Amino acid sequence: MKKIPFLNLFIGAGYTLVLLLESLGMIGHLWRRRRAILTQMHVIGTQSVPIASFFMLLVGMVFALQTGIEFARFGQTNLVALVIVSAMVRELGPWMTAFVLIARVGSSMAAEIGTMKVSEEIDALEVMSVNPISYVIFPRVIGYAVMGPMVTIIGTCVGIAGGALVAYVQLGVTLDNFLRFAERGAAPLDIYWGLLKSFVFSLVAVAVACSNGMRTQGGAVGVGRASRNTVVIALTMTVFFNYLLTSFYRMVKTFISGLA
């Protein structure tokens, strides 16, 4: 048989997409799986808040410091607020939080499902006529899709707070000034777009994690591989989708300003 280049890649992508659509098709099981969904929301969302907050706090602080040094040269340190808020809401917030979640949740999710697969638990469910997509995948997809944006909101706020802290302590921007400039940093549309982004990133991450888990083969090595592939593929896809969404957003914005 002739080896077709990228065949596995296409098979993987197709399987991932089908799995995502199938699990979203289980939406009628929302009430039946409520306990599993709540558990997943807790694991994916609530438990990720501390690490995501800490991460975003430092991102905000470093970002404020770096831009602040430049703005100080022109005596415009107040502009730090504007830059921080616009960057956090549109890019850094959704993006960096997605990274944290992929590293913390995506990898472990793939490992967990992968272990179920290699220890025949998925087969056992199927033999008991319990649909593994409804029982295992669906609660995770819902949990991730709901909690991803939530953690992003918290992370973004904390990131901005970190920027404000550095601006106040190290750059001498008063809180009053910071808030005044911050307001101009983001329009409501920016905020919604940021949330949409993080929703898309969440779906991508959870689909990649579940699909890698479900395709795991070959014991502990396979589980390790599934987890590693998840992080690599999900990060790459996130960066890629981020670029697409940002370009698309620019088009939308130009279109809207053309109307006005």
Next chain:
Amino acid sequence: MTSVRTSSLERRPVIEFTGVRKNLGGRQILDSLSFDVRQGETFVIIGYSGTGKSVTLRHLVGLMRPDEGSIRVDGEEITTMTPHELEIMRRKFGVLFQSGALIAWLTILENVELPLIEHSRMSKKRRAEVVQEKLEVVNLWDDRNKYPAEISGGMRKRAGLARAIALDPRLVLYDEPTSGLDPVIANEIGKLINALRDKLKMTQVVVTHDMESAYDIANRIGMFYQGKMIQIGTPDEIRASEIPEVQHFISGGKRGAVSKRSVTAILTGRAPGMQSARTPETQDVAAAGQDPPNQTQPAAPATQEGTAR
């Protein structure tokens, strides 16, 4: 070759494999496999590790579909079933997987309860009663609130068995029920299997390579070798088998033989039952499996020894 006289043979067949073939990754795992399992009997499939016994079980519950051939359960062809029909058909089955396959985040009790919650409209009270009953059968009621990671392998298998019989299936399949267990616990599992047959009239298929327990639980034993059943018979008939491959397997390699090439295969780390469709030499071995080659050890004295015990 398959001269069998048991009372179970007069009963109707529940599971029928006819000419089932399956190729996996270039290896012919099942090669026109045919056998049947009768109502209320325990049919034990023996054979070398890694040769496709578990694959046979997976075909039986529709987790795999054969390339060719027919598999019937209660006279219904399952190879052409839709996913929905399969789902209904599977409710006849309880399956005990090799490692128990308990859901890791549920306690023992919740694991046994799982099929009841998913598939029956029992009241909570009735459900609790059924769970207690099943857990008492396998003697795990005291450990009901432990998680699978906290219990031993033998307990996990017993819990898996309790879950498999939770919905009172008519057919129970076991994948290596005694592997990795000490002889005492293995014996207990064997007793459980016998109790299910005698008291609950369940039809059971057991895949194992533990001859000790195979003799204890089987009504009939089928020796699986290179994709087919080379002998099917009662435990006594298997003990007295004149087929060198069967003698070789049941005696742990002390008697009989599997042909010279396969011995080389053992030495080079490949189980003799394995066969690759890619190399022509190994196919010769496959052909040799059907009619024992002359250069192998005569199995007659060994057979007498076997029947004596």
